Amino acid sequence: xxxxxxxxxxxxxxxxxxxxxxxxxxxxxxxxxxxxxxxxxxxxxxxxxxxxxxxxxxxxxxxxxxxxxxxxxxxxxxxxxxxxxxxxxxxxxxxxxxxxxxxxxxxxxxxxxxxxxx
Numbered sequence: 001x002x003x004x005x006x007x008x009x010x011x012x013x014x015x016x017x018x019x020x021x022x023x024x025x026x027x028x029x030x031x032x033x034x035x036x037x038x039x040x041x042x043x044x045x046x047x048x049x050x051x052x053x054x055x056x057x058x059x060x061x062x063x064x065x066x067x068x069x070x071x072x073x074x075x076x077x078x079x080x081x082x083x084x085x086x087x088x089x090x091x092x093x094x095x096x097x098x099x100x101x102x103x104x105x106x107x108x109x110x111x112x113x114x115x116x117x118x
Contacts, residue, residue, distance in 0.1 A: 062114070091107050
């Protein structure tokens, strides 16, 4: 017998947005002394605390600005907002799995947007 799981919905989050959600969960758990943080939850909280560079509002603005560009889809915009690449090489690694390559002007346009938030 095989058990299949159905994906009901999907939503991309930046690390900053995940940090905001996980901090709420952490506060709820801290308020209840009988509930402890599971290992996975503690590691997730540690990860977002270490790698979240922007405020959630800033990351949402960055994602919306990047999504307006023609060759940047929603998933890629979130990945760029999480990584905040500094140069073309770092940005090219984000697009490595795509079936297209960006030229220098397109890369510079994305880097200019990222520079406003970094």
